[in-house]
Amino acid sequence: MDKEQLIAIISDKIKLIRVEQGYTQDQMAVIIGVSKKTLVQIEKGRILAGWTTVVAVIALFPGSSVLKAACGDSPLETALTIAHQRYEWEASRQEEWYWKPLEEKGSVVMEQHAVSGHYRISDYNTGRRFTSVDRTEAEMTLDRWT
Incomplete structure (x- = not known):
């Protein structure tokens, strides 16, 4: 999966994520930092979400079953790997x-x-x-x- 594929996947799922989380379009727009008009355009498939919006959705809804079904068990790790081409860290207490x-x-x-x-x-x-x-x-x- 590359950046464009992830953008397309999240753009396609953003309404499902919003509904799953129980938010109105107004609430979701505020949470992910876009205008309601932009959110409506994304949800209707007229435009794709930008990379920063995709990353915001992934970071702000880590427990979303819709996200996990679309990106695997760790959507944030997927985004980090795509952004950096590789991602390494040490476990810490x-x-x-x-x-x-x-x-x-x-x-x-x-x-x-x-x-x-x-x-x-x-x-x-x-x-x-x-x-x-x-x-x-x-x-x-x-x-x-x-």
Whole structure:
């Protein structure tokens, strides 16, 4: 897959991604940084999304099943590889430095990010993750998952 193919694929799937995520055209346009008019043109197949829009969609909707079906299990890795022609990194445990554990129930833990203050729920058995800026919503998710 090359850049043009990825642009065509994401442009074709952008409406499905929007609907899957439960956003209106107005909301989606704000989230991905385009005008509503541009989003409508992309969704109707009149124009293709630009590269930066494609990368924004991939980065902002990493859990999208539509994206994963179109690009594989790691759409961001696909975009990084296409952009750089190769992409290499070392696994790091530094991520743990940024997260303060708040509550743990079995394999599910609620943490708060030390810099941004947002919350993360992680289920270490399933690998499932949830993030929110709203603590109440995070606590409800923690309760629902346990």
